[in-house]
Each structure stands twice: as structure tokens, then as C-alpha cells.
Amino acid sequence: MLSRIVLNDVTFEAKSGDQLEGVSLELTSPQMVAICSDDQGAPNALEQLLAGTGKVLDGSAAVNDQDVSHQKRHYADNIASLAEIDLRGRQVNKAIKKALRHQDNALSQAATEQLAQSLGVQMDARLADLDAVQQQKLKLAVLLALRRPIVLLQDGLDILPEDARLTIGNLLRDYVQKTNSLVLFTSTDVSTMMRFADVIYYFNGSRLTSARALRASDGVDCTVTVTGTGLPVELAVKMGAHMLEEAPNETRFLYTGNIQALLPLLEQSTITDVRIEDASVEDELMAY
16 A cells, blocks of 8 residues: 655644744655754654644645544554654563554564564563663664554664664665555764665755655765865766855865766866765755
8 A cells, every 4th residue: 555645835833842834745655765954853843743743834734645633543553653662571572572562463573573683682682781772773673563654763773883774774675665665764874864765855944945866876975175276166066066165275065976987077286185075964955
């Protein structure tokens, strides 16, 4: 079954005080969607809107063709949120059993245990002895085991080390395709969003500024700082540069293409230094 979220010029005030202003978007499964924002305001507001809490001041919002006001009664049928995964029990296997209780469409306990073990979580471990990363892995395993059509991940990948982030990110992409689901997430790391999202929505405060579809062949954005003169700016822009700052002796830009293709432009004799770094959220928001 297709999952669909549609916002039409929505102005919304969440109970937390976070807001959305004049936001229009349409999300359809199967898809991983990244929310790029300079703070947690927009992601928090969007999550509360989908939960049917807070107040829609203008516009309309629907989940699976039903107004979000219906979500208070049907939230558990449609949406699984990482923030709501509550682990209780002395041992890991007991915590999984309790988390899956009364969840009719969820994976079996055995399948969920196997999923958690594949992430390096031992079933006989005491829940209290798990470190923060292991606890997060267990929560993510339970979250996916619920098999809801819409999954709200927040910044749940950010706490994980690089290897675990890659494993779980790929697991999420596989989950999205196999279950025809929508996964929404945010991150302070641009490479995480670009690696796993099908589309990125950029928010400046409470306003949606742009959307960017990603392709499997896209690399990770980088920020290039060029000291000196002679950079062929127009050619760089044609090749994928988004200018951030231009001064007489220094140019900063976000680059979205293959960095190897750009290198010949940086070999001018009048360029004295080039610094290439992973793009930050701030740079992404300046460009998009």
C-alpha cells in the first residue's frame, strides 16, 4: 500500500512552540526523506503535525489522504517514531518482548532478536549495561520491527559511529523498498543525508526553501575555499559550484559534482591555496 504525506501551504504551531510557515510538499513511498535544517525546529514541528498535535493555522495537511486531525486516533496504524520507543526489562530479549506486545503487524520476537543481533546487540545482555550506541541500535531494531508505513527517525543516526551508521543506513534503504515505506530523518552531517536520502528538503527556520532530489551516482557535497585569484568562476558554476562567498583574494563555494573534474580549474598559477572540506549544514542552507 502506498504511503503519502501532502502539505498544502501549511502554517502550523506545534505544542512545543516550533512552527512551520507556508510549507508545501508531497512525499510518496517508497522513499527516504532528509530534513536539512539549522536547528531542530522544523523537524520537530513536522513530526508533531504528523501526530495530529498542535494547531494548523492555515493550509491543509493529510496523511494517506486523511486530514492530520485523524492522526490522534490512527497514529499507531501509520507511524512509528524513534522518540517513542521505550525499552523496558532486565534483559534485552525481555525488552524486545515488551516492546512488541500487542503490535499485530510487527515482526516476530525471534525475527526482531535476529535483527538486533545482526547489529551487534546480545540478547542475554542486561539492558542497563548497554552503552548509548548499543541502546540506539536496539531501539532502531525495534522501530523497524513495528513495520509501520511511515517511520520518523529524527537524528537517530548521528549517535552511531561510521561503520554502524553505514550498516543501519543501508538496512533502512532496504526496509523502505521491501515494505514500500516512507522514512523521514534529519542529521547534522551532510554526508549522512546525501548517502541515504532520496530527496533533501531544506528549511530556513520554519520555512521550506527548496527540495533536492538525489541520484545514486551523486557524491557527497564539499566546501572549497580558494585563496588567490584567477578562478574561472563561471565555468566552476557550470560544473556544479554554488558560490558562498567571493572576496578579492578568497572564494568559497559548495561543490556538488565529482571533485576530480574540478581540480584542473584549481591549478591556476595565481591560486596560492585550496582547502577542500566536507560540506556543513550551514553551507548547504546557504546554497539551497
